Amino acid sequence: MPSEKQCREYTIKLIPSDGGTVRNIHLTSRLFKYAIASLIAGGLLLIAVFCFAGYSFFANKVDKQTIEDLQNANTIQQEKLTELAQKATQLQSDLDKLNATEKELKSISNIDVPTTDDSSASQNVNTDGGQGGPVIAPDVQNLSEVLANLEKRVAIHQENMENLRQALITQRKQQDLMAEKSITTPMGMPTGGSISSPYGFRWNGTDFHPGIDIANDYGAPIRATADGVITTAGWNSGGYGNMVDIDHGNGIITRYGHASSVVVSVGQHVKRGQIIAYVGSTGFSTGPHVHYEVRVNNRPVDPSSYL
Structure with missing residues (x-):
């Protein structure tokens, strides 16, 4: 149970x-x-x-x-890649413009400033030739490397441009100095006419002539042969008669003697070709003419090399 x-x-x-x-x-x-x-x-x-x-x-x-x-992260990365690619393109464009401007300035100025750019990076590329290699999609790393290289080369060419600018400034200063020296270096005849007495010994060696005599009509204008400052203007009792001295700097002085009248004053700045006096026969003179001297460091030299 x-x-x-x-x-x-x-x-x-x-x-x-x-x-x-x-x-x-x-x-x-x-x-x-x-x-x-x-x-x-x-x-x-x-x-x-x-x-x-x-x-x-x-x-x-x-x-x-x-x-x-x-x-979202992928979108941000793609945006960054696009931004980097655009920046790389802009930098390459800036680099090409810098190269072109640098070459143009060198050609115009005839100044060859050596470049410090990587020669392998600046070689001319012939796109008509064969090309190949693995296809690698751009990423942040390789684009950043390209950007860093481009920025480095742009900085190098900017430095080259600054060196070229400094060279141009130096060249301009030299040109200005040469131009200044040119306008302050005696050149040409102070008046028309013909040379009636040369530089050096004359009269059978009895007299040394420290300049040249240029015969011209009485009252003809006498002109400065270079820019300078008047240091003497008026009568000279040593035989020059009415005389003008012009200091052109660098130790060079020109002298104009026997003038009938003088139209400049001491301390006045004159230009090449400016009238400073008129032909006469004052002082030790046998007829109307200009006694013209060129003095270097206060010693007379042959004016023929300045004519």
Whole structure:
């Protein structure tokens, strides 16, 4: 016979709230245990389903956010690559302009300033020839390397341009100095006419003539042969008569003697070709003419080399 424990039954009463018929559900001990186990298993399964659903929801949300972050990062990287590529193109354009300007200035000024640019980087490229090699997509690293190289070469050519500018300034100063020296160096005849007495010994060696005599009509204009400052203007008792001295700098003085009249004064600045006096025959003279001297460091030299 089955034991009392095995035959134990459980009754579940279902009582309606409206006072209706009460229903009884009889369960044996084994069925009751099965029912309790099923309820627990079902609850655990329901909890597991809810947990998995929650995990899947949050995992998908995280994956979506990660994908968006990666897409944003990729967009930023592409924008940076585009910006770097544009900067590289602009720098190359600036470098080409610097090269062209540098060559033009060297050609115009005839100044050859040595370049310190990498010769291999500045070689002429013939795009008509064969080309090849692996195709590598540009990235931030190789574009940055290209930019760094271009910036370095632009800086080098800017330095070359500065050196060329300094060379041009020096050349301009030299040209100005030469021009100044040119206008202050005696050149040409102070008046028209012909040379009536040369420089050097004359009259059978009895007299040394420190200049040349230029015969011309009485009252003809006498002109400065170079720019300078008047240091003497007026009568000279040493035989020159009315005389003008002009200091041209660099130790050079020109002297004009025997004038009928002088129209400049001491301290006055005169230009080449400016009238300073008029032909006469004052002082030790036998007729109207100009005694013309060129003195270097206060010693007379042959004026013929300045004519």
